[in-house]
Amino acid sequence: MNAAERFNLVREVQLAGSCSHPIRLSGEMVNIATGEVGISSLRIACKDRRHVICPSCSYTYKADAWILVSSGLVGGKGIPTSVINHPRLFVTLTAPSFGPVHTIRSAGGCVTFQSQQLDDRFSGVLCAHGRALACPSFHRKGDARLGHPLCFECFAYEDAVLWNAHASLLWNNTMQMIRRSLAEAGGMTKDNLKKVAQVHYLKVAEMQRRGLVHLHVIFRVDGPDSIENDPPPWLSSKLLSMAIRDSIARASALGKEGQTFRWGTVLDIQDLGGTLDDSGKVPSYVAKYATKTTDGTRDLARRFHSRRQIVALVDDPHARTLALTSWDLEQRAALEHLHLRNHAHNFGFTGQLITKSRSYSTTFGVLRKARAEYMSVRNEGDPVEGTFRYEGRGYDDPRGTDLAEVFFTMKRELREESAEARRSGSLQELEASS
Ligand SMILES: [Zn+2]
Ligand SMILES: [Zn+2]
Ligand SMILES: [Zn+2]
Structure with missing residues (x-):
């Protein structure tokens, strides 16, 4: 990669707001000031809310x-x-x-006999599948068992x-x-x-x-x-x-x-x-x-696009069973209206995340518009107008994604540092004036 190519990639990532997987658009653009027509392609931020995606x-x-x-x-x-x-x-x-799942109670323990209401299905200390109905562990935060049923067969998926x-x-x-x-x-x-x-x-x-x-x-x-x-x-x-x-x-x-x-x-x-x-x-x-x-x-x-994809992608057995159950339930005529295959990745939850x-x-819309207006004031150059069509996702050079993450991390650190400096600055002012 020569210096010019490197410079272009940096510029591209900056223009996309350090987005990891920007949307690629292309179209004919008219420079309103000069009337000049040009073919442009640009990348805009994906606006995905999920941290693992962007x-x-x-x-x-x-x-x-x-x-x-x-x-x-x-x-x-x-x-x-x-x-x-x-x-x-x-x-x-x-x-x-x-069904009882491994957990951390306020006292630190997991599932006890007292903590679950045992019904007629359970006659003793074991369930019908021969598994213990209580757990003596004190789970730590990252324990993979947390949230998993004590018995996968008893859990009403x-x-x-x-x-x-x-x-x-x-x-x-x-x-x-x-x-x-x-x-x-x-x-x-x-x-x-x-x-x-x-x-x-x-x-x-x-x-x-x-x-x-x-x-x-x-x-x-x-x-x-x-x-x-x-x-x-x-x-x-x-x-x-x-x-x-x-x-x-x-x-x-x-x-x-x-x-x-x-x-x-x-x-x-x-x-x-x-x-x-x-x-x-x-x-x-x-x-x-x-x-x-x-x-x-x-x-x-x-x-998910197929049942096979769920099996291949989801390693956690509890999450996999929840997703597969959701996928399979769509076959039942009375449940078709729920479109459970489309919501298998949310274990059947069909609602919006924030309402x-x-x-x-x-609204989110008003906040985004205000930000876009603020950014357009800061971007120099002649105003342009045109129509764009969707071309795909990401950067041509796959290193763009890594670069975006580096830029983003730097920006965040700088923002946090200056916020910290402001905080301690106003504290000093307060101390000086008292
Ligand atoms: Zn993004
Ligand atoms: Zn447990
Ligand atoms: Zn069981």
Whole structure:
């Protein structure tokens, strides 16, 4: 590679924003100032949210997710800071158990006889397949057994995948129930509730190690019409918390084969109160989940095209069985509408990773547009116009991907260093002035 080629590759990677797998476009471009027509090809960032696919785009996505969550909690990006005084809760909803799995309990141990409710299927210390129904280990964080069933044959794979597939429906039913319950508490109909308050949320789905979806949800109640308005005093965070707890216990979703899907019994409700402190960790928490794949690897980052591909790609036996179960369930006529083959890499979960009610805060679209406008102001040269067509992915020179990662890492380190310098600088100023 000569110096000019090397220079071109560096330039290409920079223009694509250090994206690892940029989208290649080509087309005819007109320079608006000179009228000159030229054939151009360019690479634009892939905008993939997953860290294992593209560290650079995922970093941007994570930052946007942080802003999205944070502005809804404490104001900013068009949201007034007065939302801090509105009822705000951070709630974690879980799936029920489909069989005991290796875990780390708060006391450090794994599955004990006391910790699981044994039913008639189990007569003693062993399951019907001769496997132990308790685990004496104290697992460490990276232990490969974590999330794996104590007995693969006892674990209800079909029920687990179908639960994931109905989680979004269950969520919608729960949300309706919460609104109805609040309306009842205020002595009014659900339609009239809108005239005094609005219930907003942002939720992020997290895939647990056992292969079941967990939902982390931020709830906020505002007054009617505008976010600026306060909700009525009777609609307190305590009442909201009660309505949520009660709705989660009662809500259900019906499957086309007659099954009923419900939430698990583990539920966490955190009142974020009227202070900034308690809401500080929530945006980072949500942003972290937003850039993960199903199991944190590349294998489950994209849709599968065949059953054989699942067998070949997924090494983990639990993850493989979940993906295969999802793939095979599509054959059942009553389940066709769930398109479970398309969601096998998500173990049947059909929903979006991050969803929110419209007025919770700003959108990813608005944040991306603002960034694009900021970048276009910084890019010198004559304005050009034209149409592009999709040409493929990646760099012509495969070293572009490695270079992108090096650039991205450097940029991130520099950004973190200057943030650190700013922090210690303002600390010194504070000390000097006191
Ligand atoms: Zn990218
Ligand atoms: Zn264990
Ligand atoms: Zn068993």
